[in-house]
Amino acid sequence: MSKAKQPKYRRILLKLSGEALGGESGVGISPQAVRDMANQIREVRDLGVQVVVVVGGGNIFRGLSGSQRGIERATGDYMGMLATVINGLALQDALEKLGVATRVQSAIAMSQVAEPFIRRRAVRHLEKGRVVIFGGGTGNPYFSTDTAAALRANEIGAEVVLKATKVDGVYDSDPKKNSRAKRYSQISYSEALRQQLKVMDSTAFSLCMDNKMPIVVFDFFRPHNLRRVVMGERVGTLVRN
Numbered sequence: 050m051s052k053a054k055q056p057k058y059r060r061i062l063l064k065l066s067g068e069a070l071g072g073e074s075g076v077g078i079s080p081q082a083v084r085d086m087a088n089q090i091r092e093v094r095d096l097g098v099q100v101v102v103v104v105g106g107g108n109i110f111r112g113l114s115g116s117q118r119g120i121e122r123a124t125g126d127y128m129g130m131l132a133t134v135i136n137g138l139a140l141q142d143a144l145e146k147l148g149v150a151t152r153v154q155s156a157i158a159m160s161q162v163a164e165p166f167i168r169r170r171a172v173r174h175l176e177k178g179r180v181v182i183f184g185g186g187t188g189n190p191y192f193s194t195d196t197a198a199a200l201r202a203n204e205i206g207a208e209v210v211l212k213a214t215k216v217d218g219v220y221d222s223d224p225k226k227n228s229r230a231k232r233y234s235q236i237s238y239s240e241a242l243r244q245q246l247k248v249m250d251s252t253a254f255s256l257c258m259d260n261k262m263p264i265v266v267f268d269f270f271r272p273h274n275l276r277r278v279v280m281g282e283r284v285g286t287l288v289r290n
């Protein structure tokens with residue numbers, strides 16, 4: 050009897066933008082979009098893959114755009130970090146409704162709603178099959194949740210950062226503007242830098258590059274795509290050494 054195919058990754062960090070939780074409009078929280086995400090996460094958890102999720106907050110608030118409208122940057126950034134916790138709770142709710150045990154850990158103390166971020170505890174949760182959702186970004190203003198994803202992936206020993214987007218990978222030019230835009234199935238960090246391809250913000254990207262943390266950029270809105278990535282199918286773009 051042939052052995053069933055094993056997942057390519059055993060421990061993944063999934064980065065979800067706030068926009069993704071907003072569904073079609075990208076604003077606020079779409080219960081349907083959150084349910085769809087939870088279903089995809091359950092699918093890979095059921096394969097025995099350990100899943101950590103870092104959630105963004107752009108569907109609710111972004112510090113930079115707040116500062117353009119007169120809110121002090123650091124204050125706006127804290128507002129953005131709080132937004133990520135709201136999103137984390139929404140995702141937790143959807144996952145638990147599917148019978149998936151979860152824990153939310155926040156980089157900002159919020160003991161009534163989330164555990165504090167404790168690396169060893171997070172790893173223990175993963176070993177017990179719980180999905181761990183990291184809210185609060187890095188806990189510091191002037192950073193992004195992409196940077197939080199890169200940081201936490203390294204800290205907890207994830208094998209890859211899976212960056213969920215609405216496009217199916219990294220292109221050499223904007224596919225919405227250029228019909229001849231070419232998608233990379235794989236690209237090196239140095240080539241992505243040379244071509245100034247916006248995979249992640251520069252802090253997040255260099256954290257991954259310096260620590261040889263692979264990044265997969267993929268379309269999370271295609272059903273079962275997360276599973277495909279985890280099973281090692283050539284989906285999206287793999288950025289690595």
Ligand code: UDP
Pocket residue numbers: 065066067068104105106107108110111112113125126127128129130132133185186187188189190191192193194195196197
């Ligand atoms: N943020 C921050 N520090 C962090 C992570 C996030 O200050 O470590 C703030 C920042 O204002 C950011 C907002 O939280 O704009 C929402 O996060 P992000 O823009 O990364 O969310 P996404 O684009 O993934 O939805």
